Amino acid sequence: MKNNKVQPSILPGFMELLPKEQQIFRDMVRKITNVYEQNGFLEMDTPIIEKSEVLLAKSAGETEKQVYRFNRGSNDLSLRFDLTVPFARFSAQYFNELTFPFKRYQIGKVYRGERNQRGRYREFYQCDIDIIGNNKLSVNNDALVISMVSKGFKAIGLKDYKFQISNRKILSAILKDLEIINAIEVMGLIDKYDKIGKEEFLNSLVELVGQEKADVINKAININGSNEEIMKQLRELAMNSEEFEKGLEELSVVRNMLKIFGVEEDEYVINIKIIRGLDYYTGTVFETFLTGNEGYGSICSGGRYDNLAQNYTDNILPGVGISIGLTRLFFVLKEIGFLKDYKVEKSIEYLIIPIGDTLEYCAEVYNGLLRKGKYAEIYLEDDKLKKKLNYANKLGIPNVILIGEDEVLNKQVKIKDMVSGEETIVGAED
Amino acid sequence: MKNNKVQPSILPGFMELLPKEQQIFRDMVRKITNVYEQNGFLEMDTPIIEKSEVLLAKSAGETEKQVYRFNRGSNDLSLRFDLTVPFARFSAQYFNELTFPFKRYQIGKVYRGERNQRGRYREFYQCDIDIIGNNKLSVNNDALVISMVSKGFKAIGLKDYKFQISNRKILSAILKDLEIINAIEVMGLIDKYDKIGKEEFLNSLVELVGQEKADVINKAININGSNEEIMKQLRELAMNSEEFEKGLEELSVVRNMLKIFGVEEDEYVINIKIIRGLDYYTGTVFETFLTGNEGYGSICSGGRYDNLAQNYTDNILPGVGISIGLTRLFFVLKEIGFLKDYKVEKSIEYLIIPIGDTLEYCAEVYNGLLRKGKYAEIYLEDDKLKKKLNYANKLGIPNVILIGEDEVLNKQVKIKDMVSGEETIVGAED
Structure with missing residues (x-):
C-alpha cells in the first residue's frame, strides 16, 4: 500500500x-x-x-x-x-x-x-x-x-518604512540640459545605483558621459538633507527648462498634499535617483524601503x-x-x-467543552456567544478532557468554557483562562 | 494608430x-x-x-x-x-x-x-x-x-433555499437487501433521477433490476412527507441490516444536531435519492436547491x-x-x-466637493470622517460642479458635502442628500 x-x-x-x-x-x-x-x-x-x-x-x-x-x-x-x-x-x-x-x-x-x-x-x-x-x-x-x-x-x-519619492521630469530635464544623448542608458545606470554601489556607478557614468558631465549628474542625484533642504537645492539648480520647472512644481504639490492627507514629513524622503524602469512612468515615482x-x-x-x-x-x-x-x-x-x-x-476567543452529556446546553451557550458577535467553537469529539484542553492550547484559544452536568443544573458555566489557569464560575449570561 | x-x-x-x-x-x-x-x-x-x-x-x-x-x-x-x-x-x-x-x-x-x-x-x-x-x-x-x-x-x-439530506448507507443497505449486483449502476441512475425524469428513470431501473425490485427501490426513494414522517417510514422498512441501522442512526443524530445548531426544520428535507457521485462519500450527503x-x-x-x-x-x-x-x-x-x-x-457615504480654493479645509473634514470610521472621498479634479455631482450620482454616493469659501470662514459644511436633493448646513463636527 x-x-x-x-x-x-x-x-x-x-x-x-x-x-x-x-x-x-x-x-x-x-x-x-x-x-x-x-x-x-x-x-x-x-x-x-x-x-x-x-x-x-x-x-x-x-x-x-x-x-x-x-x-x-x-x-x-x-x-x-x-x-x-x-x-x-x-x-x-x-x-x-x-x-x-x-x-x-x-x-x-x-x-x-x-x-x-x-x-x-x-x-x-x-x-x-x-x-x-x-x-x-x-x-x-x-x-x-x-x-x-x-x-x-x-x-x-x-x-x-520610508517612501522614496521623485519626479522623473527633474532628472530628465537635467540630462537634457547637459545634452546627454544616451539618456536612456544613463537613467538605466542611475536606476541600478544602489545595486552596483557608488564606485562602480561613477566609473560607468564617466564612461558613458565623460568626467565633467558625470560630476554634475552625480552631484545632482546625491543632493541630500531634509526634504525642505532638498527642494531648496533643487530649486537652486534653476535650469531654464519648462520640464524641470514642471517636475519641481509637481513634486511641490505632492509634498503639500501628502501633508494634507496625513503623511508625516519623516515617512518619506525625496530622492531623484528613483526611476522605476525605463519607459512607463512620466512624473511622480516612488519606492518604499524598510x-x-x-x-x-x-x-x-x-x-x-x-x-x-x-x-x-x-x-x-x-x-x-x-x-x-x-x-x-x-x-x-x-x-x-x-x-x-x-x-x-x-480569532477564536472561547472553546466550549462539554463534559458528560451536556451538548445541548453547550450549544445554547455557544449560540448566545455567537449572537453577541463572539468567536467561539464547541469541542464535538468524545475525547479525554486533557485532549480537549490541548486543542485550545495548540490553537492559542485564550478561554475554555467547561460545562458538566452541575453547570447545566445551576445554569452556570465554568470559564478557564488558559494563560493563568484560573477558573471562574459565572451565570449563563456570561 | x-x-x-x-x-x-x-x-x-x-x-x-x-x-x-x-x-x-x-x-x-x-x-x-x-x-x-x-x-x-x-x-x-x-x-x-x-x-x-x-x-x-x-x-x-x-x-x-x-x-x-x-x-x-x-x-x-x-x-x-x-x-x-x-x-x-x-x-x-x-x-x-x-x-x-x-x-x-x-x-x-x-x-x-x-x-x-x-x-x-x-x-x-x-x-x-x-x-x-x-x-x-x-x-x-x-x-x-x-x-x-x-x-x-x-x-x-x-x-x-432547501438542503436535501441523505445518508448513503441507507440506500446502500436497501440495495444490498435486495441482492442487487449492479448497485453502482443503480446508484448512478438514481443520481440522475431529477435530470432524466420519473418515466425514463423507471424504465431504465426495470431494465437494470427487473420489475419487482424496481418497485421496491422506487417506493423507498420516493418516501415523502415531513422529515418526521420520512424518518418514521424509513424506520418501518426495518431491514435486518447493520448498515441500514447505522445510516438511520447517523441521520437521526444529524437531525438532532441541526436543531441544536439553529437550522430550522423547514430549511431541509430528507431525500434518499441524494447520492453525490459514486465513490467518495460514505455517509451523510447533501445538496442545496433554491x-x-x-x-x-x-x-x-x-x-x-x-x-x-x-x-x-x-x-x-x-x-x-x-x-x-x-x-x-x-x-x-x-x-x-x-x-x-x-x-x-x-460603501462610500460621503463625497466631499471643494468649491474654489478650499481643498485644505476639505481634507480636514475628510480626515475627521475617516477617524469616525466613515467611508468618504474627496473630489480632487478641477471640474465643473455639475460633473462633480454627477460622479456622486453615478456611483450612488448618498451624501455630498459641498465646501466653498463661506463654509471655510464659518467652519461649516453644506450637506446635500443626493436622493431628496435637500441641503442642510451643519457645523464642522458633522
Missing part, C-alpha cells in the same frame, strides 16, 4: 502558509483593503488566464520569458504576470461603463517563472491601487495613493503614467498607481521578526 | 464583474467567510498551479479531460480543478503541524475546461469548508458544516468521507465537507433578480 502513495509536495517557488501565519496574512490583507475601500477604491477582479495576444500586446521584455504561456485547443493562453496589464485591458474594454476618475484596487495572484531563489516567488500576491482619469488627472492623486499605503501600513502596525532593512529592496512601488491603455484603445487614460508585493512583503516581515508580535484582530 | 490596437477582451467562459456587482460579490464572500471564521474554521490558501502527478494522483475521471495541464521546462503542471485535492495534499504534507479536528475553509479560483455554455464557467470560485479528524470524527460535525452554510446564507439575506429555481441545480453540496488523503499518506483522515460554487451561485442569484435589492454593508 505504502508504495502507491504520491509524495505530497508543492512546486518550488510557491508560498503556502500554515494556519497561524495564514491568519496573519489574511488580517493584513483585510486591514489594507479596508483602508482602500474606506477611501472609495472599488475592487476589480480579473481572470488569471487571458489571451496571450492581449496580455502581451506590449512586448513585456525581460518579463515575457517568465510568462507561463501554453496552448489549449486553438487558444494561446497566458497567466497574468502583473495586475497592471489586466487593468489596462479592463479600462479599455468597459470604458463606457466606468465612472472617471476611476479608483480601483485589486488583489490577486500573478505568475512569473523567476529563477528559484530565497524570497523570490513564482506565484505571488500583488495588491494594487490606481486612479485613472479620462484625458486628465490632477497631481493631487499622486499624493493620495501614497497616503493610502501609509494608512494601510499604519493599520497593520508597520512603522519602520528602514534598517533596505537590502530587501522596495516593498511597494509605483508612479504616474500618461496613458494606461494605449495598446487597447484611443482613449487617453492618464493615471497613478502603487503596488504592494504582498507575498514578498510577508516573507520579509517574517524574516525581520515583525510577525512574532503581530496581533490578529479576530 | 488605430490599427495597432489589440481588441480588449477576455476568454469565453470567464466571469468578470463591473464595480457595482463586484462590490456585491465581495460583500457576500466577506459575510460567508466571517461566519466560518467566527466558528473556528481556519483559512487555507494553496497554489493554483501544482504538480500534475500530485493533483491527478487519483484519476480524476471525466474531470481529467477538463484539467488545464501544460509543461514548463521539465515540469508537468496542472491548474487545480477543485479545492478538495489540494486540501488532501496539504493535510498529508503538514500532518504533524496541524491540530485535529482540523477545521478549514478555503476560497479560491479553480479551473475546468468545460464546454462553453451559459452559466458554466471555466474559471470559478469555490468556497469550501471541511472538518477532518485524526482517525475518527463524530457525526456531530456533519450537522455543523450544514449549519455553517445556513448561517452564511442568512448573513447574505438568502432565504429561499426553492422555485431547482432547475439551476445544486448550489452547494458535500458530505462525509472515510479517508481524505489516502493517495498521499497512511494516516486515516475521515471528514465532512461542503462546497459552495460561488461564481455559479452569483450567476444564478443575478438571474433570479436577487442582486437587485442586495444591500452592501459598506
Whole structure:
C-alpha cells in the first residue's frame, strides 16, 4: 500500500502558509483593503488566464520569458504576470461603463517563472491601487495613493518604512540640459545605483558621459538633507527648462498634499535617483524601503503614467498607481521578526467543552456567544478532557468554557483562562 | 494608430464583474467567510498551479479531460480543478503541524475546461469548508458544516433555499437487501433521477433490476412527507441490516444536531435519492436547491468521507465537507433578480466637493470622517460642479458635502442628500 502513495509536495517557488501565519496574512490583507475601500477604491477582479495576444500586446521584455504561456485547443493562453496589464485591458474594454476618475484596487495572484531563489516567488500576491482619469488627472492623486499605503501600513502596525519619492521630469530635464544623448542608458545606470554601489556607478557614468558631465549628474542625484533642504537645492539648480520647472512644481504639490492627507514629513524622503524602469512612468515615482532593512529592496512601488491603455484603445487614460508585493512583503516581515508580535484582530476567543452529556446546553451557550458577535467553537469529539484542553492550547484559544452536568443544573458555566489557569464560575449570561 | 490596437477582451467562459456587482460579490464572500471564521474554521490558501502527478494522483475521471495541464521546462503542471485535492495534499504534507479536528475553509479560483455554455464557467470560485479528524470524527460535525452554510446564507439575506439530506448507507443497505449486483449502476441512475425524469428513470431501473425490485427501490426513494414522517417510514422498512441501522442512526443524530445548531426544520428535507457521485462519500450527503429555481441545480453540496488523503499518506483522515460554487451561485442569484435589492454593508457615504480654493479645509473634514470610521472621498479634479455631482450620482454616493469659501470662514459644511436633493448646513463636527 505504502508504495502507491504520491509524495505530497508543492512546486518550488510557491508560498503556502500554515494556519497561524495564514491568519496573519489574511488580517493584513483585510486591514489594507479596508483602508482602500474606506477611501472609495472599488475592487476589480480579473481572470488569471487571458489571451496571450492581449496580455502581451506590449512586448513585456525581460518579463515575457517568465510568462507561463501554453496552448489549449486553438487558444494561446497566458497567466497574468502583473495586475497592471489586466487593468489596462479592463479600462479599455468597459470604458463606457466606468465612472472617471476611476479608483480601483485589486488583489490577486500573478505568475512569473523567476529563477528559484530565497524570497523570490513564482506565484505571488500583488495588491494594487490606481486612479485613472479620462484625458486628465490632477497631481493631487499622486499624493493620495501614497497616503493610502501609509494608512494601510499604519493599520497593520508597520512603522519602520520610508517612501522614496521623485519626479522623473527633474532628472530628465537635467540630462537634457547637459545634452546627454544616451539618456536612456544613463537613467538605466542611475536606476541600478544602489545595486552596483557608488564606485562602480561613477566609473560607468564617466564612461558613458565623460568626467565633467558625470560630476554634475552625480552631484545632482546625491543632493541630500531634509526634504525642505532638498527642494531648496533643487530649486537652486534653476535650469531654464519648462520640464524641470514642471517636475519641481509637481513634486511641490505632492509634498503639500501628502501633508494634507496625513503623511508625516519623516515617512518619506525625496530622492531623484528613483526611476522605476525605463519607459512607463512620466512624473511622480516612488519606492518604499524598510528602514534598517533596505537590502530587501522596495516593498511597494509605483508612479504616474500618461496613458494606461494605449495598446487597447484611443482613449487617453492618464493615471497613478502603487503596488504592494504582498507575498514578498510577508516573507520579509517574517524574516525581520515583525510577525512574532503581530496581533490578529479576530480569532477564536472561547472553546466550549462539554463534559458528560451536556451538548445541548453547550450549544445554547455557544449560540448566545455567537449572537453577541463572539468567536467561539464547541469541542464535538468524545475525547479525554486533557485532549480537549490541548486543542485550545495548540490553537492559542485564550478561554475554555467547561460545562458538566452541575453547570447545566445551576445554569452556570465554568470559564478557564488558559494563560493563568484560573477558573471562574459565572451565570449563563456570561 | 488605430490599427495597432489589440481588441480588449477576455476568454469565453470567464466571469468578470463591473464595480457595482463586484462590490456585491465581495460583500457576500466577506459575510460567508466571517461566519466560518467566527466558528473556528481556519483559512487555507494553496497554489493554483501544482504538480500534475500530485493533483491527478487519483484519476480524476471525466474531470481529467477538463484539467488545464501544460509543461514548463521539465515540469508537468496542472491548474487545480477543485479545492478538495489540494486540501488532501496539504493535510498529508503538514500532518504533524496541524491540530485535529482540523477545521478549514478555503476560497479560491479553480479551473475546468468545460464546454462553453451559459452559466458554466471555466474559471470559478469555490468556497469550501471541511472538518477532518485524526482517525475518527463524530457525526456531530456533519450537522455543523450544514449549519455553517445556513448561517452564511442568512448573513447574505438568502432565504429561499432547501438542503436535501441523505445518508448513503441507507440506500446502500436497501440495495444490498435486495441482492442487487449492479448497485453502482443503480446508484448512478438514481443520481440522475431529477435530470432524466420519473418515466425514463423507471424504465431504465426495470431494465437494470427487473420489475419487482424496481418497485421496491422506487417506493423507498420516493418516501415523502415531513422529515418526521420520512424518518418514521424509513424506520418501518426495518431491514435486518447493520448498515441500514447505522445510516438511520447517523441521520437521526444529524437531525438532532441541526436543531441544536439553529437550522430550522423547514430549511431541509430528507431525500434518499441524494447520492453525490459514486465513490467518495460514505455517509451523510447533501445538496442545496433554491426553492422555485431547482432547475439551476445544486448550489452547494458535500458530505462525509472515510479517508481524505489516502493517495498521499497512511494516516486515516475521515471528514465532512461542503462546497459552495460561488461564481455559479452569483450567476444564478443575478438571474433570479436577487442582486437587485442586495444591500452592501459598506460603501462610500460621503463625497466631499471643494468649491474654489478650499481643498485644505476639505481634507480636514475628510480626515475627521475617516477617524469616525466613515467611508468618504474627496473630489480632487478641477471640474465643473455639475460633473462633480454627477460622479456622486453615478456611483450612488448618498451624501455630498459641498465646501466653498463661506463654509471655510464659518467652519461649516453644506450637506446635500443626493436622493431628496435637500441641503442642510451643519457645523464642522458633522
